[in-house]
Amino acid sequence: MKLEIIRETLKNKSLKKEFALITNLINGESEIFFPGHNLSEMFSKYSEEIEKIFNLNKNGIIENSEIFVQTYKNPIKVIIVGAVDISIYLIEFAKNLNFEIIIVDPRGYFASKERFPDTKIINKWPNEAFDEIETNSSTALVTLTHDPKIDDPALQYALKNKFFYIGALGSKKTHEKRCSRLIEAGFKEVELDKINGPIGIKLGGKSPSEIALSIISQLVSEKYKNKI
Amino acid sequence: MSNFPEKKIFEEADNWIKNNKKVSLATVVQTWGSSPLGIGSRMIVSEDGNFLGSVSGGCVEAKVVEECISLMKNKKICKKIDFNVSNENAWEIGLACGGDISIYIEEIK
Numbered sequence: 292m293k294l295e296i297i298r299e300t301l302k303n304k305s306l307k308k309e310f311a312l313i314t315n316l317i318n319g320e321s322e323i324f325f326p327g328h329n330l331s332e333m334f335s336k337y338s339e340e341i342e343k344i345f346n347l348n349k350n351g352i353i354e355n356s357e358i359f360v361q362t363y364k365n366p367i368k369v370i371i372v373g374a375v376d377i378s379i380y381l382i383e384f385a386k387n388l389n390f391e392i393i394i395v396d397p398r399g400y401f402a403s404k405e406r407f408p409d410t411k412i413i414n415k416w417p418n419e420a421f422d423e424i425e426t427n428s429s430t431a432l433v434t435l436t437h438d439p440k441i442d443d444p445a446l447q448y449a450l451k452n453k454f455f456y457i458g459a460l461g462s463k464k465t466h467e468k469r470c471s472r473l474i475e476a477g478f479k480e481v482e483l484d485k486i487n488g489p490i491g492i493k494l495g496g497k498s499p500s501e502i503a504l505s506i507i508s509q510l511v512s513e514k515y516k517n518k519i
Numbered sequence: 520m521s522n523f524p525e526k527k528i529f530e531e532a533d534n535w536i537k538n539n540k541k542v543s544l545a546t547v548v549q550t551w552g553s554s555p556l557g558i559g560s561r562m563i564v565s566e567d568g569n570f571l572g573s574v575s576g577g578c579v580e581a582k583v584v585e586e587c588i589s590l591m592k593n594k595k596i597c598k599k600i601d602f603n604v605s606n607e608n609a610w611e612i613g614l615a616c617g618g619d620i621s622i623y624i625e626e627i628k
Contacts, residue, residue, distance in 0.1 A: 292544055294536055294627050297529045304523050316548065319597040319625045350559035352548055359548045359623065361559045363523065389523065 292321045299323055300363070309364050311345045313337075316357040324360075334358065348519075366391040367519060369456075369510065370424065372417055372445045373435030374402035377460070380503030381433070382410055388511060390431075395420040397441065417445035429519050431456035431510060433490065437465065443472060450482055456513045458490035458506060465489075525561050528572040532563045532627055541566040543587035545624045547574050548599070554618035563627075566591050574622055575602075587624050597625035 292314065303310055303323065311324040313334050322334055324341055334341070340353045344360045352359050366389045371378050374396040385392050394412045396402035402412045413420040432449040434442040442459060446469070449457045459469060466488035473483055491505030492512065535542045547560045555576035562572030562580070564587035574583055579602050590598055603619035 292625050292627055294533065297532055297544075297627060301526070301529050301533075304526065314546075314623070314625075316597065316599060316623055350557070359546070361546075366523075 292319060296321045296323065304363060307365055311341060311363065312361045313341060314359045314361075316352070316359055367429055367431060367510075367514060368393065368424070368426065369431045369433060370395060370426075370445070370449075371433045371435060372396065372442060373460075374398070374407060374412065375435050376499040377435055377503045377506070379406065380500040381507060382407070384503060384507040388507065390507075390510065393424060395445065396436070417441065417448065421445075421448050426452055426454070428453045428455055430454045431513075432458070433506060433510075434459045437461055439469070439472060443469070443476075446473065446486065447476060447478075450478060450485060455517045455519055456487070456510055457485055458487040458509065460490050460502075462489060525572070528561055528563050531571050535563070535565050535569075536627065541591045542627045543591055543624055544627050545572075545574050545583050545587060545622050547620055548623045549621035550618060551603075551620075552618040554620050564588065564624075575620065578602075579620070579622070583622055583624065590624055591626055595626075597623065599623050 300312060312321060313324050314321045315333060320333060322331055324330055324345065326342060326345060329335065330338055337353055337356065337358050341360050344351060345362050348362055348364050350361045369385065369390045370393050371381060372395045374394050378394060382392050392410060394402055394407055394410055395417055397414065397416045399414050402414050413423060432445060432454050434445055436442050437460060446457065446459060459466065461469065469488065470483050474480065487509060491502060492509045494501060494505040496502065496505065532542050532544065543564045545562050545564060547556060547558050550558055555578065556574060560574050562570055562574050564570045564584050566588060568584055568588060570584050574580065586598065586600055600622050601619065
């Protein structure tokens with residue numbers, strides 16, 4: 292592989308582009324594939340297969356060939372509402388698990404740069420914040436404030452936009468109340484099943500770092516369940 | 520910011536080459552059965568035996584380092600190495616997980 296290709300890969304990743312790195316295992320020649328763009332002669336006859344592997348977000352050798360495809364897609368976006376202690380640990384875990392975190396909290400004293408260095412923070416109410424965030428069905432939402440004024444609008448947005456994961460912090464009782472509010476707001480009970488409440492897998496822990504671990508574990512598990 | 524797994528490895532490869540070192544890239548290109556790391560896992564190896572990243576979680580790294588060094592010494596472009604349990608060599612270096620893996624090594628030029 293040429294050093295140039297390695298540099299290009301780093302550059303494309305920093306520009307948040309989605310692409311695949313193709314290698315001919317017989318002669319070591321590599322090329323970067325962008326969906327919809329043409330490849331050189333050596334690789335062009337495999338275009339269809341390359342695109343297929345890329346779309347499945349997989350890596351592998353194309354059947355009956357010596358062409359290796361490595362897919363580079365952007366990390367899953369996780370929007371955390373609430374710049375609380377649990378969020379600090381979530382960010383730490385997410386760094387090594389290929390999730391991109393965005394913190395939303397209108398309370399400036401919580402969502403400060405000092406508490407969250409190197410993290411994208413939006414100091415606005417969820418409804419305004421979502422105007423600035425590109426979301427789709429591969430986006431996840433974690434609400435952690437317990438405050439219906441802040442959490443509920445975010446949950447409504449995520450339900451309407453069919454996020455693949457929605458989790459809300461709070462006890463069973465808190466969640467019941469939350470569900471009644473959402474039903475009053477016009478959501479159907481079956482839609483609310485999408486919300487993981489209480490949030491996280493059962494670990495038994497109570498500290499912020501343990502809760503963060505249970506949330507991030509649920510996120511990883513849902514990611515694979517939903518094949519994202 | 521979230522990192523992609525190879526970020527450190529690719530950046531370091533660039534640094535080593537800037538420091539006039541020869542560097543090889545090893546990539547898991549195929550797996551069968553239970554293998555510790557997935558397809559696409561990578562590591563880099565310098566001509567003096569320094570390495571970063573992982574292709575198996577410790578089972579075959581030593582052998583991969585050795586193969587990379589000899590690839591660079593012999594000025595070969597690339598090589599695919601298969602590791603499996605039935606392979607005596609692999610048994611020696613301890614692919615205890617019972618899986619088979621193919622690792623592709625190539626010099627970065």
